[in-house]
Structure formats: structure tokens, C-alpha cells
Amino acid sequence: MHGRVPEVAPEELPTQLPEGALLDVRENDEWSAGHAPDAVHIPMNEIPQRLDEIPEADQLYVICRSGGRSSKVTAYLNASGWDAVNVQRGMNGWSALGRPLVSEEPDTEPYVL
Numbered sequence: 001m002h003g004r005v006p007e008v009a010p011e012e013l014p015t016q017l018p019e020g021a022l023l024d025v026r027e028n029d030e031w032s033a034g035h036a037p038d039a040v041h042i043p044m045n046e047i048p049q050r051l052d053e054i055p056e057a058d059q060l061y062v063i064c065r066s067g068g069r070s071s072k073v074t075a076y077l078n079a080s081g082w083d084a085v086n087v088q089r090g091m092n093g094w095s096a097l098g099r100p101l102v103s104e105e106p107d108t109e110p111y112v113l
Contacts, residue, residue, distance in 0.1 A: 005074045007086045010093040013061065020055030023062045025073045030065060034101040034110030036094060044069045047076065054082065063087040063094065065112060
């Protein structure tokens with residue numbers, strides 16, 4: 001994979017993302033601990049088998065914990081016809097800005113694993 005992957009800083013994301021515009025590619029335990037409220041979750045290693053589940057957003061933002069995995073997924077999706085953008089600093093950057101997090105674990109304060 002050559003060339004630069006399109007990236008966006010978490011500060012530049014719209015406050016209200018369109019439904020299905022944020023794809024979280026972290027592992028299940030990371031997702032359960034804390035994720036963006038409207039994100040779609042498909043772990044990175046399942047992306048090739050689950051392409052039909054990837055949202056048809058005009059602009060797809062791909063996020064992981066720090067930006068590494070999501071960068072690879074962004075390159076893969078763009079090569080496969082999507083218009084995907086990697087979220088720099090990932091969920092670490094997202095939560096550092098005080099953006100909303102939800103947990104899948106009842107009575108647990110959401111956090112970035």
C-alpha cells in the first residue's frame with residue numbers, strides 16, 4: 001500500500017456525525033470498555049469478510065485506539081471503493097477532547113482500553 005492515507009484530527013470531526021459515519025475497528029474488549037455512541041463496530045481482522053456490513057456513508061471515518069490499525073483499514077477500504085478517512089490519535093484523541101463515550105458493560109464508566 002503506497003501513498004498517504006487521508007486523515008482527520010479528532011478536533012476536525014463534526015460534532016454530530018451522520019449515522020454510520022464512524023467505523024470502530026478495535027477488538028471486542030476495547031469496544032466493550034468504551035466507544036463513540038453512534039459508531040459501527042467491525043474488528044480490523046474481520047473487515048474483509050464483513051465488507052457488506054460497512055456503512056454506505058458519504059464520508060466514512062475509521063477509528064481504533066491510536067490510529068495505527070485504522071490507517072491500514074482506511075487504505076484497504078479506499079482501495080476497495082470506499083471514501084474513508086483515518087481518525088488521527090484514534091479513541092485516545094477522541095476521549096482526550098471530552099467527546100462522548102459509551103460502555104457495553106452495565107454500571108461501568110466508559111474508558112479507552
